[in-house]
Amino acid sequence: QLVSALHSLTRHVVYRGWTRAEDILALFPENFHQNLKNLLTKIILENVSAWRSEAQASQISLPRLVDVDWRVDIQTASDSISRMAVPTCLLQLKIQEDVALCGDNPVVSALTVELSKETLDTMLEGLGRIRDQLSAVANK
């Protein structure tokens, strides 16, 4: 019962995002033991930001990008043409399924995509537009 009560208390503090001692102290009932109240508040305050980050990291989301690797190949021949020198890019994205669903066993899948130079240019154009839109939002 004690553990459950502590759990509710910490969850509540994290949920409300309180960072000041007064807000947390106000939660305790009036006749609560003074030193215990202060000790608990101190411990909670120390951990609140770590708990918040963890909650944010484990919130529901679409599959998340975990890692990006790439390599550039030069294609020298194919069945339709015996001699060529075409650079292409292989991009590998490591994607982790919804953290909330996986719990302790994260499911990470690797997606390998082939990009021609034209595709890469178009993609960079799109990424550039995202960056511009992001800075426009940030500057508002």
Next chain:
Amino acid sequence: SSQQFSALTEVLFRFLMEPKEVERFLTQLSDFATMNKISLGPLKNIVKSILLVPNGALKRNLSSEQVRADFIALGLSEEKASYFAEQWKVNSPTLTRLAVGQTLMINQLIDMEWKFGVTAGSSELEKVGSIFLQLKLVIKKGSQTENVYVELTLPQFYSFLHEMERVKTSLESFS
């Protein structure tokens, strides 16, 4: 006659440049047949054999002299062979590009869509205010397309952009 030959060559090259326009090619062939009072069947067979030469030439990266020599070896008159070789020289860059474009690609990226927004709150945190970016990548797997959804944080996005710019520099140094 040489006029008929050049008209036929034109039809052939137009088809080679746009191999998907099969119907148009067949219509033009039958028009040619009616105009010149040849029956379509034998014309189609002749055209099939003629098309073997440019396709083989493309595979083996033949020069226009070699194409001309091939045609003469097959029994075509010198004049016609030279004309065809000329047309070949003019059109081969485009044809080569088409052939390279047909090279198989694994999991080709066809399209990318995105949206970004702000996470306002969650069941664990009342007020959040963090920015997320969601990408939808459309990938061609064999003959089907697959949609892949990925979420990135802002720092991840910037490092992804940086990596892609590095790829572009690398690709450009090899072209």
